[in-house]
Amino acid sequence: MISGRGSNLQALIEAAANPGYPAQIVLVISDRPEAAGLTWAGRAGIPTQVIASRDRTAFAAAADRALRDTGAELVALAGFMRILDTGFVESWRNRLLNIHPSLLPAFPGLHPQRQALSAGVRFSGCTVHFVRPEVDRGPIVAQAVVAVGPEDDEASLSARILAAEHRLYPLAVRLFAQRRLQIVGERVAVGGWATAPAAVLLNPPESLVSVGG
């Protein structure tokens, strides 16, 4: 489900075009007819549906019907800018993913990249999580980290995070499709995940200061 540019949708379309990818995109829903992402979907031959109703309940009912008609097993929000009806969120519980451009639970809501810059954090990134009725809350599936530099502004940080999003969302959907995500007490256990990357990243980097200086 999208509302605009659709670059995450595009990343998912590209991933799903790979014959080894374990998921296919059966429907793209947009709440805005002018969403650029609809063009990407159309070009890829994916059915699209615009549900423009401003009424939250009516929107949810139409979306739910369309999703069930297509046999969708997972709903991925990709730049979908509306708050969903609680009943919809509950009925798709643990089958509804969102991507957010911050390391949740830091900086939920609007303009997370701006929030990160104002807080002066040295790292930010993006999060794929299962959706709960509270905005940008829910069990975390995967995160990607990017370093924040002194020269960064909202545009440069957003672009770096977006590039990470395009790698992270296909990974998270793949894990879901492989049935490797299990929600245990509002935390996500990932099947087969034994170790995390060992790298430690310092920012500012150690090279900034001389050893012993």
Ligand code: GRF
């Ligand atoms: C992304 O930054 C996503 O994390 C956020 O909205 C933006 C959507 O971008 N939820 P796009 O439409 O996928 O290009």
